[in-house]
C-alpha cells in the first residue's frame with residue numbers, strides 16, 4: 001500500500017536526532033536543505049561525531065546529556081543500533097512531552113514495537129516505526145547524503161495505536177527527502193526484510209569469513225574479481241548494526257536461512273550429479289528474476305499500469321515510410337510454443353519468439369511450474385519439456401500481466417492438473433470476462449472460482465477428473481476454443497468445439513506439429529486424450545497484428561514503399577490484408593513459403609488512396625486485433641466505412657470501439673461508435689487528423705494506432721499512457737522511427 005498524502009508546507013520547529021549515523025544524518029541533511037526544520041539538536045555516544053555533525057552544519061547544537069537534546073523536541077529521530085533503542089527510550093522517557101512525536105529508522109520493526117510498549121506503554125500513540133530502504137556500506141557523519149533517499153522506498157509500519165498526527169508528520173518528513181512512503185504491517189516488514197536484506201548480509205559475512213579463514217585460499221583476495229566483489233560488498237557493513245539486526249529479527253531470519261540452506265543443499269546434489277538440466281532450471285529462473293529486478297530498478301519494467309512508469313509518445317506530423325524490415329514474432333504462436341513445448345517430451349527449440357511482456361508472462365508461468373526454459377535470447381528459447389503430466393505446483397499465484405490469451409488458455413490446462421492454482425493479472429486483465437472459459441470448463445468437471453462477474457483472479461482446484469464436452473462456442477473466440485482443446489487433452493472421451501466462424505487455428509496446427517492427433521472437420525475440432533506431444537523445432541513468423549500498423553502506415557503516408565519480411569499469413573489471420581485490399585490498399589505477397597505448419601510471406605506495401613467500405617462480417621474474427629489500425633485507415637479513406645458484428649472489441653485490453661472513437665473525435669474525425677462497431681466518415685485525400693492529445697487507455701494497440709495517425713496529421717499528436725506497447729511490440733518506437741514515422745518517447 002502506498003501512502004498518498006501530498007506534502008504540505010512542512011515545518012518542524014525542533015528536531016532531536018539520537019545517533020549520528022549515515023541514515024539519521026542523511027535525513028536531517030535533507031530536512032535542513034528543504035528548510036523544513038528549525039533547530040536540530042544531536043546526541044551521539046561519540047563526541048567526535050557530534051562535533052563533526054556540528055561543523056558540517058547537520059545539527060545546530062549538541063549535548064553530552066541526552067535529555068537536554070530531546071527536551072521540547074517536536075520530533076525525535078532515533079537512529080541507533082536496534083538493541084540500543086530500549087535503553088535510549090528509558091533514558092529520554094521523562095523528557096518526552098505531549099507534543100513530541102518519535103520515530104526510528106531500524107531494519108527490524110517487531111522488537112522495536114515491543115520496546116516502545118515496554119518502556120513507553122502499550123498505548124503510546126506517537127511512535128511511528130519506520131525503515132528507509134536505502135543505505136550503503138559506508139557509515140557515519142561524513143557519508144551523509146541528502147539525496148540518499150531519492151526514489152527509494154520508505155516503509156512505515158503504523159500500528160493500531162499509532163495516531164494520525166504522528167503518522168502524517170513522519171510521512172511528510174520522509175517525502176521531503178524524495179523518498180516514496182509505503183505502509184506495511186510490522187510482521188510483513190520483518191518477514192520481507194529477513195529475506196531480501198538480512199539473509200544476503202548474513203551470507204556475505206559468512207562467505208568472506210570462510211574464504212579468509214581458508215589457508216589453502218590465501219591468494220583469494222589477490223585474484224578475486226567481479227564476482228567476489230559484487231557478492232561480498234555488503235560484508236563491509238557495520239558489524240554492530242548487523243549483529244543487532246540478527247538478534248532483533250532472529251525468528252524471521254532463521255526461517256529464511258533454513259529455506260535457503262535446503263535449496264543450497266539441493267543445488268549441491270545437482271552439481272555433484274552433474275545434472276545439467278536442473279542447473280539450467282535454477283540458473284535460468286534466477287537470471288529471469290534478477291533481470292526483471294534490474295528492469296524494475298531502471299524503471300523499465302512493465303508490471304502493470306499502476307506501478308510502471310508513465311510513458312507518453314509524441315508523434316510529429318507527416319513523413320513517409322521506406323525500407324525492408326521485420327516486426328517481432330507472433331504473439332499467439334509464441335504463447336502456444338511455450339505451452340506445448342513445456343507439455344512435450346524432449347527439448348523444443350524456438351526461434352523468432354516474441355520477447356513481449358505477454359508471451360514472457362506465459363514463459364514465466366511455466367518456469368514457475370518447474371519447466372526448465374532457457375532464454376529468450378534474441379528470440380531463441382529452449383524448452384525442456386516435462387510431458388503432459390510433469391508440471392509442478394507453482395510457489396505463488398501465476399501472474400499473467402495484461403495477457404488474456406495466457407489466462408484463458410492456461411485455464412484449460414490448469415483445470416486438468418493435480419495441484420491448485422491461482423491466476424492473477426494487471427488492472428486491465430482483472431476486468432476481462434473469464435466466464436466464457438470457466439463455464440464450459442465447469443461443464444467438463446473443473447472447479448473454478450472467480451471474482452465478481454466472472455472476472456480474475458481465477459482459483460482452479462487441482463485433482464478434478466474432466467470429461468469431454470461437445471461445445472458450440474457462443475462467440476468466435478480462438479482463446480475459448482484453444483482453452484477447451486487443451487483441457488480436452490486430459491478429459492475422458494472426446495472434446496469437440498464448434499465455432500460460429502473461423503478463428504485463428506494456431507493451437508490445432510501446433511498440436512499436429514507436436515504429433516498430437518486433432519480432427520478438423522469444417523467448424524468442428526475434436527481431440528481425444530491419451531496421446532503425447534513430441535518436442536519439435538518452432539520458427540515463429542512475424543506477427544501480422546504488429547505488421548498491420550505498418551501496412552496501414554505505408555498505405556496512408558504518401559510516397560511510401562516498404563517490405564515487411566517473414567510475416568505469418570495463416571488464412572485465419574489475414575482479415576486485415578483482405579479488408580485493406582478491399583479499401584484499395586496496394587499490398588503484394590512475395591516469397592510465400594511455409595514454416596513449421598504456418599504460411600509466411602514478405603509483404604510489400606505502397607501508398608494508395610483508400611476508400612470507405614462496409615467491412616464484411618466474415619472478416620471480423622480474422623482481423624479482430626487489427627481494427628484499431630483499420631480505423632485509422634478508414635479515417636484517411638474517401639467515403640464512409642461501416643463496421644458491424646465486432647462487439648468482441650469491447651472486451652479486449654480496453655473497450656477498443658470507445659477508445660478509438662473517442663481518440664479519433666479528439667483529433668477531429670467524424671466517427672461514431674455503435675453497439676457492435678463504428679461508422680467512420682473518412683476525410684479523404686485532402687484531409688488530415690488535427691493535432692492534439694489522445695489517451696491510449698493503457699492499451700497497446702490504441703497507442704500504436706494513434707502513432708501512425710500522425711503521418712496524416714496537421715500538428716503533433718500526444719499519445720498518453722503507452723507503456724503497455726511492451727506487451728506485444730517491444731522496440732516499436734525504434735522500428736517506427738527507422739521506417740520514417742516521427743515518434744519519440746516522453747517519460748512523464
Ligand SMILES: O=C(O)C1=C[C@@H](OP(=O)(O)O)[C@@H](O)[C@H](O)C1
Nearest residue numbers: 332405476477478479480624625
Ligand atoms: O488465441 C489467441 O491467441 C488470440 C485470440 C483473440 O482473442 P479472442 O479469442 O478473445 O477473440 C485475439 O484477440 C488475441 O489477441 C489472441
Ligand SMILES: C=C(OP(=O)(O)O)C(=O)O
Nearest residue numbers: 402403404405406625652
Ligand atoms: C486482445 C489481445 O490480446 P489478449 O487477449 O491476449 O490480451 C491483443 O493483443 O490485442
